Amino acid sequence: MAQAMKIAIVDDEQDMRQSISQWLALSGFDTETYASAEDALKTVGADYPGVVVSDIKMPGMDGMTFLKRLMSVDSALPVIMITGHGDVPMAVEAMRVGAFDFLEKPFNPDRMTELAKKATNSRRLTLDSRALRRELSDGSGMMKKLIGTSPVMERLREDILDLGQAEGHVLIDGETGTGKTLVAHALHSVGAKAGRKFVIFSCAGQDELRLARRIFGPMDDGSQIPLIEEARGGTLVLEDVDALPPSVQARLLAWMNEQGTPAETRIVAISNLQEQGKTCEDVLRPDLYYRLAAMKITLPPLRTRGEDILTLFTRLAEQFAEEYGCDAPELSAQEAAELLQAPWPGNIRQLQNLAERAVLQARRGTGTITSLLMADTDTAQPAMTTEGKPLKEYVEAFERMLIDNTMRRHKGSIVAVMDELCLPRRTLNEKMAKYGLTRSDYL
Incomplete structure (x- = not known):
């Protein structure tokens, strides 16, 4: 069930904050009012389940100082600023600091409702994303197997969470023995295709014809279905992608292009290139390499x-x-x-x-x-x-x-x-x- 969004209304003028609150309540929003920024800061903090509507000119802590405090606590918190006539330059400065938008007095109530809907939708997406990331990073399964608290491992887990939830194909490289296949599993387990097929295939040690038939078909004896069919709708991991001959690289690129965006089947390519002085970029055709490496993870050496x-x-x-x-x-x-x-x-x-x-x-x-x-x-x-x-x-x-x-x-x-x-x-x-x-x- 979606989290109910609140709107915190901060204004030193009682009539103004009650007027805004009543209008937004009639529009279906859950509102709470504060007579000062200091009072609001006692409640509104990181992961606040809603948005803020604040006047700019207030005694004590003014709206700009209040906005800066909120941005330092949670830079993704939507804050709608209300300005007096002639304060547009100040409103523009507020946008630069991080305000979601601003309204100039006297404002159209319908415009207020429209901004409130946009801000609460944005906030809901942010909080849902944070909750998912916490669940994935703290949960069991593949992410738990990525042991370590070093800065490079913290960054790796963040990269996996980011790219796992994206739609594009991924290239994983790094030195031998760093756990590239484990990371491929983790990418699949935290993404939208987690409950679908996960197929791994090593491209090394195969002749050109056998590789092409195994990946794309048709199979000679009918005992196996082609990998692109076996992994349809899920993730196909191609280990040793650098071992693919040019003709198979061309067919792979053509098949990826045919899928369009977002891809029905995701390719996670793993490069285990051991040849001294060469990288995956040197052996893959450029258009295939850049298609894969648009999302790339390089594993840290131990x-x-x-x-x-x-x-x-x-x-x-x-x-x-x-x-x-x-x-x-x-x-x-x-x-x-x-x-x-x-x-x-x-x-x-x-x-x-x-x-x-x-x-x-x-x-x-x-x-x-x-x-x-x-x-x-x-x-x-x-x-x-x-x-x-x-x-x-x-x-x-x-x-x-x-x-x-x-x-x-x-x-x-x-x-x-x-x-x-x-x-x-x-x-x-x-x-x-x-x-x-x-x-x-x-x-």
Whole structure:
């Protein structure tokens, strides 16, 4: 059910605010009145379920100052300004600051109703979009699998929410092992086609004729339907899109053009190009590349994700420990620093392999993380990234990991965590707030 929209009317003149309120109420709006901007600010804030109608000239906080305060709290809040005769320049300045529109006294009541409808419709769309984004970003499923709190991961989740709800085709690229197929799943799961078909196909290692028939048909033996039919109305993920020969690229572009806008079937193309010095743009025909890359997501390499590395290692190690029926290894400060400094050319896939081997060797009671890193690089010393970080960052990352691990092991018991880490409650609370850890996440 759509959320009921309110209209907050702010005017120091009682007759004016009552007149506006009565007219808008007769037009079917839910109104509330305030004699001053200061009073209105006690109620009207971020995510206010409605719009504001405010006079510009008021004693105390005037309308312009009020507008600026509202914009600083919620820049998408529609505010309709009422100006006196001759105050049009001030109204124009209000529009520049962020006002939705303005009315000059004496105004036509029908014009007021028209603006109120437009403003409330705009506000409803904004609030619905925010609610959906919160539901998707906080919900379970694919978005939950995109673990990490680093700035690059926050941006990635925002990009997925934005592009997932758009209609166009998408190109995903990034280094090997960064999770491109997982992101394709996430794009589908947060979009309008979430309940429809999701088909993945790798274009690598196929000859030209077989590729064309598998994607477009006709199939030789009739045992399979072409991919464009199998995925009709949903999402078709083409992994290794850079492996498509020119003739198949041309057919794919022609088929995409035939679909029109919005497309019935969405293409999510994944580039896994490993050839040194080349990008997907170099191997795809330009018109196909730009059609796909109009919406593009480039996944961040693991080495740029900071303490996400420790979070991921811990989660992976716990999963493998449960699978193998043993305890997960606990990292020392030295091992944590080595994980943070490693270059991770294989990214998350490499970290996953290392976590599994760490669990297996911990079960045997032998080996260290250092030895595993050296085995990965085949050198006497574990390879380190050249992207150096201050000591403080390593210490904070290790501290956050310790608190996170201990909280999860004790299922959110503050007393147990205080005892194990020898921390007073106030210090533990301060550190959890600093690192964005919430007790409810562990219960």
